[in-house]
Each structure stands twice: as structure tokens, then as C-alpha cells.
Amino acid sequence: MTALNQLYPQPLWQWFETICSIPHPSKHEQALSAHIQAWAKEKGLDFIEDKVGNLIIKKPASVGMENRKVVCIQAHLDMVPQKNSDKIHDFEKDPIEAYVDGDWVTANGTTLGADNGIGMSSALAILGSTDIKHGPLEVLLTIDEEAGMTGAFGLEAGVLEADILINTDSEQEGEIYMGCAGGxxxxxxxxxxxxxxxxxxxxxxxxxxxxxxxxxxxxxxxxxxxxxxxxxxxxxxxxxxxxxxxxxxxxxxxxxxxxxxxxxxxxxxxxxxxxxxxxxxxxxxxxxxxxxxxxxxxxxxxxxxxxxxxxxxxxxxxxxxxxxxxxxxxxxxxxxxxxxxxxxxxxxxxxxxxxxxxxxxxxxxxxxxxxxxxxxxxxxxxxxxxxxxxxxxxxxPGWKPDNSSEVMALVNETYHDIYKKEPDIMVIHAGLECGLFKKPYPNMDMVSIGPTIRYPHGPDEKVLIETVGQYWELLLAVLERIPARS
Missing domain, CATH: 3.30.70.360 (Alpha-Beta Plaits)
Incomplete structure (x- = not known):
């Protein structure tokens, strides 16, 4: 796994390497959550663990950006535990054996956990940064997304202050998601x-x-x-x-x-x-x-x-x-x-x-x-x-598309400015947690982005390295462009 922490962007991949080393299948996220809490305490970041086990970490705005709208970057703590029949692996005890395979990062005979470990890594890397420009920031890490969305169901009103939520659980670079299926x-x-x-x-x-x-x-x-x-x-x-x-x-x-x-x-x-x-x-x-x-x-x-x-x-x-x-x-x-x-x-x-x-x-x-x-x-x-x-x-519930979404328009414009091409505005058939967040936070403006991940929920899961860098650059550019509060 040594090669992972040399990939771009290093802070993100360093966190992903750490996440792979700590078992975190659905309903067994406690060790990973405890590690993140200890890190947040060491960094002097405010955090809480809510009644169901969701982790909310807050970071003050960069100097001069205190008046920007509050943004919540959201990911889930758990991963899908799937392995090949001939692979000996205990998801509750053994680390994920992630490695670089050409242009991709994949795992040895098991799911990789790029879904949603890359998104989680990006959020934690931003929390730990000293040179990334952003307004008031919250990170929401939910539990049990893959096995029942327990964390999203249990999220209560009043815990978050954010005006905007950026979900990081999408799996195709160049696509911006503004809606998803219910189930x-x-x-x-x-x-x-x-x-x-x-x-x-x-x-x-x-x-x-x-x-x-x-x-x-x-x-x-x-x-x-x-x-x-x-x-x-x-x-x-x-x-x-x-x-x-x-x-x-x-x-x-x-x-x-x-x-x-x-x-x-x-x-x-x-x-x-x-x-x-x-x-x-x-x-x-x-x-x-x-x-x-x-x-x-x-x-x-x-x-x-x-x-x-x-x-x-x-x-x-x-x-x-x-x-x-x-x-x-x-x-x-x-x-x-x-x-x-x-x-x-x-x-x-x-x-x-x-x-x-x-x-x-x-x-x-x-x-x-x-x-x-x-x-x-x-x-x-x-x-x-x-x-x-x-x-x-x-x-x-599904997440109903909102064509008037300001954050969706902002991500669209930012993507075009960086890459000189139009992204695809999409609705995904998978279930994202955004639909559930709309119940306690009906006025929160939401969008979902992510890198290219292939074959999630199976042992062939892999993430395209180049797109992780593209996703990172887009996320940071969007944070810098978040408008002021009205």
C-alpha cells in the first residue's frame, strides 16, 4: 500500500490508506469513527457523535471567508463487505489490501471501499488542511448507509447549520447528480x-x-x-x-x-x-x-x-x-x-x-x-x-431533482471553467442519502459529485486515479466560490 500515499492529491490518498487499514463494514464502523474522533480532538476541531452514531465535525472558515454560506461535505463511514469465494478475509478484523493497478486503485480479492471511502477521505483531508480556502464547514459522516441508511434515517433537525450539502457518493467523474431513486x-x-x-x-x-x-x-x-x-x-x-x-x-x-x-x-x-x-x-x-x-x-x-x-x-x-x-x-x-x-x-x-x-x-x-x-x-x-x-x-424516499438549485448551477459552472467542457447533469438510479436529509433539512440545497468508481459492491471494485484528482480540484474550487449569506 506504500504507493497509495504517493498519489495525487496526497492528503486524500493518505487518508484513504488509513481508512483501508481500519475495518469498517456496515454496522461495524465504531473503530473507524473512534480513530477519526481522536484525530479531530488532536486537531482542535469541534465534533459530536449523535444518537445513532453519525459523526459531525466542524471547522471555522478561512480568514476573510467567514460570511460565506455554511457547507456540509457528506460521506458515509461504512463499506460493502464482499469477497471472492477463494479469498480468506474477515471484514471485521482484516485491513483492505488496496494497491495500484495501472491507472486504477483496486483491492486484493475484496471490495475496495472507494464507495464511499474516497469521498470520506476528501472531507477529512480538507478538515486537516491549512491552505484550502473555504467558508464555515461541516463534515457529516453517516453510519450504515449500505445496509439500511440507519444514519440518514436517524439524523435530527438542528444538528447541522449548513445551507448547502455536497454529497460525495457519486461514482462518475464528469457527472453532477441532482436526484436519485428511492427504495x-x-x-x-x-x-x-x-x-x-x-x-x-x-x-x-x-x-x-x-x-x-x-x-x-x-x-x-x-x-x-x-x-x-x-x-x-x-x-x-x-x-x-x-x-x-x-x-x-x-x-x-x-x-x-x-x-x-x-x-x-x-x-x-x-x-x-x-x-x-x-x-x-x-x-x-x-x-x-x-x-x-x-x-x-x-x-x-x-x-x-x-x-x-x-x-x-x-x-x-x-x-x-x-x-x-x-x-x-x-x-x-x-x-x-x-x-x-x-x-x-x-x-x-x-x-x-x-x-x-x-x-x-x-x-x-x-x-x-x-x-x-x-x-x-x-x-x-x-x-x-x-x-x-x-x-x-x-x-x-428518492431525492427529487430541483432545476433551480443554486449549488448545482455553481458546480456546473465551476466544472466548465476548470475543464472547458460541459458536465452531464444526472439523476442516479442508486439510493443516495440526500432524499432522507430533505426531511429534517427541507431547505438545504444539495448536489452530489465523485470520482469514477467501477464495479462498486463487488470484489472487482476499482477507482480511476486521475478522476480522484479531478474530483478533488472541483470540490476545492466549489468551496472557494461558495457565495456569501444573504
Whole structure:
């Protein structure tokens, strides 16, 4: 990691190197927060930790800029913990092994945490600077953004003084974001009845791996394979022919990450093994051909395993497989208002087999409430048909675009002045925290910017080094141009 702190801008990359060294997956941000608080105390900066664990740090204005509007730079403390199946890594104990790979910084077999570690690093670098010009400054670092937006939900009115909020969680240099999708979690619970395993049955495991996965908002339109859905497709097509009795289905790890891996444990009659081998080999080639561009490394592996204690009763198994196979996934509708942007989508993210049921955890995203409601209705109807239950939770609002935003206009103008080209004004299908901040701070003017990050929420995550410098220069120029209070 030595090379990281030699990159431009050094103060930002030095902080990112530190952040990578301190484990901070969602719901385990305490060590990183404590480190930042100790640093802020050493620097003589005022800070508070609010009731839910958000960290707010304040810095006085540079000399001569005391009358400028108050700006809050915002990032989230947590990162998505995803790794390749062959990578030994404990996200709660082990540092991220970040390294320079040509024009990019990436990590060794895990997510990098550039989402939102680069934004957090920029905010902390500015707090620690002595030569950057800015007005009164606040930095808001929220908790648990990736796993439920707990910090954004818990932010109270009156904690921030800012007139302007700059969110740093965008992932494409040259784009300025002024709106985002809202979302809601959906958990479908399929009740299970179990029965004993017949002595003549043999136990096997089918595993899907090698998929790219990725962010269930940013990458949902790219046609990548969803391991849960691909495995359901095979089971629906061949379970009856193989006299297959399912014992366990496990897939995905986060509702906001496209599942890269999934596996099922099952039994079949011994005389069906040759047919199973034939069908699994054929299915691997079939899916590889379908995903040759979007997901070329798809692997479908068959292996023997220990005989399970029980298997699903026929009716329970049929209901579960049929429901999962027909469950919507991916892009539901593209936006009519914003060209090239997904309006509504669904990610079948996590499947787990429990004692009395199988749980299917999905994330619905939509730029419009009616789109989200439509998918909620679809899942409710599916659950009713399969005698299952569905529960919706953690709904968060979208961030409605404001064409009259002064800070958006300022960032647009500043970008043009620096780079002599027009940035793209965008609405992102991913969920940013800005929509939630609008509830306690309805009059706060907001914008979102960031460097180019590829494949967030997956172990191929990487950040383009050159764009980190461009993002930094833009952020500093915008801070210097913030207008005076009226």
C-alpha cells in the first residue's frame, strides 16, 4: 500500500490508506469513527457523535471567508463487505489490501471501499488542511448507509447549520447528480414443510460462481447474471425430471449487491446422476453463451456432499422454486424523463434457508413512488399465489431533482471553467442519502459529485486515479466560490 500515499492529491490518498487499514463494514464502523474522533480532538476541531452514531465535525472558515454560506461535505463511514469465494478475509478484523493497478486503485480479492471511502477521505483531508480556502464547514459522516441508511434515517433537525450539502457518493467523474431513486426492502417468506431423506438418495451440491455481481442500482441495467435467479431457472426446468429433493438454497449476501454466488444442496436417486451431470454441463454452456459479453466467467459446479438430515416436502419445494423462478428481477422500466436512466428495478439479493421457511430478500428501487408501489404489488401477488408472506421495510424516499438549485448551477459552472467542457447533469438510479436529509433539512440545497468508481459492491471494485484528482480540484474550487449569506 506504500504507493497509495504517493498519489495525487496526497492528503486524500493518505487518508484513504488509513481508512483501508481500519475495518469498517456496515454496522461495524465504531473503530473507524473512534480513530477519526481522536484525530479531530488532536486537531482542535469541534465534533459530536449523535444518537445513532453519525459523526459531525466542524471547522471555522478561512480568514476573510467567514460570511460565506455554511457547507456540509457528506460521506458515509461504512463499506460493502464482499469477497471472492477463494479469498480468506474477515471484514471485521482484516485491513483492505488496496494497491495500484495501472491507472486504477483496486483491492486484493475484496471490495475496495472507494464507495464511499474516497469521498470520506476528501472531507477529512480538507478538515486537516491549512491552505484550502473555504467558508464555515461541516463534515457529516453517516453510519450504515449500505445496509439500511440507519444514519440518514436517524439524523435530527438542528444538528447541522449548513445551507448547502455536497454529497460525495457519486461514482462518475464528469457527472453532477441532482436526484436519485428511492427504495424499499422486500422479504418474501416461503413456509417449509420437511420430510426425511430416503435411504436410496444420494446428496449433491450445485454451485454458481464467477459472476461479476455489482451495485444493484448502478449496474442493474448491464445484463449481468443474478446467481439466485440462474439457479432457480435450472431447478424449475429439471427438478422434476431428476426427482430432485431440495435441502438448502443459499445465495447472495447483501440485498443491494447483485448476487455473484449461490448454491443448493439436494438429493437424487443414484441412477439419476448421469443425467444430472449431463444437464448441469449443458446448462453451464447455455448460460455462458447467453452471458458471453455481460458475464463471461460464469461457472456451474456439481460436487458430492454429506447427506442432509431432511429435505423439503414436495409441495413446499414446488411453491418455492416456482415463486423464485417467476420473481421479477432487474430493470422493470426505463425513465421517460431522464434518458438512459433506469426508473424502476428489483434485485433478488439474498436467499437463506431457515428451520421453518426460506427467506428471499429483495431491494426495490424507483425514481417514482408509483413505480415502487407497482413492484410491491407484483411481489404481494406472487406471495399470495405461493401461500407465502411478504413484508416491506426500510422504505426511503428518492431525492427529487430541483432545476433551480443554486449549488448545482455553481458546480456546473465551476466544472466548465476548470475543464472547458460541459458536465452531464444526472439523476442516479442508486439510493443516495440526500432524499432522507430533505426531511429534517427541507431547505438545504444539495448536489452530489465523485470520482469514477467501477464495479462498486463487488470484489472487482476499482477507482480511476486521475478522476480522484479531478474530483478533488472541483470540490476545492466549489468551496472557494461558495457565495456569501444573504
Amino acid at each position: 424499499v426492502d422486500a422479504e418474501i417468506t416461503v413456509p417449509m414443510t420437511w420430510e426425511a431423506v430416503e435411504p436410496s438418495q444420494k446428496a449433491y451440491k450445485l454451485t454458481i460462481s464467477g459472476l461479476k455481481g455489482g451495485h444493484s442500482g448502478v449496474n442493474i441495467h448491464m445484463g449481468r447474471g443474478n446467481a439466485n435467479k440462474l439457479l432457480a431457472r435450472f431447478l424449475f426446468s429439471h427438478a422434476e425430471e431428476l426427482s430432485l429433493e431440495l435441502a438448502n438454497f443459499t445465495g447472495g449476501s447483501l440485498r443491494n449487491a447483485i448476487p455473484r454466488e449461490a448454491e443448493v444442496t439436494f438429493t437424487i436417486p443414484e441412477e439419476k446422476l448421469a443425467r444430472l451431470q449431463e444437464l448441469s454441463a449443458f446448462y453451464q454452456e447455455l448460460v455462458r453463451a447467453e452471458l458471453a459479453i455481460a458475464d463471461p466467467d460464469f461457472t456451474f459446479t456439481l460436487s458430492e456432499t454429506e447427506t442432509p438430515k431432511q429435505v423439503m416436502a414436495e409441495e413446499s419445494q414446488d411453491d418455492f422454486i416456482a415463486l423464485l423462478n417467476t420473481c421479477p428481477n432487474g430493470v422493470e422500466r426505463m425513465s421517460d424523463d431522464v434518458a438512459g436512466v433506469v426508473e424502476t428495478s428489483l434485485n433478488v439479493g439474498v436467499i437463506s434457508t431457515e428451520t421453518e421457511h426460506v427467506s428471499i430478500l429483495c431491494l426495490i428501487r424507483s425514481l417514482i413512488d408509483s413505480g415502487r408501489s407497482q413492484v410491491e404489488g407484483n411481489l404481494t401477488s406472487l406471495a399470495q399465489l405461493a401461500d407465502a408472506e411478504v413484508e416491506f421495510s426500510g422504505a426511503y
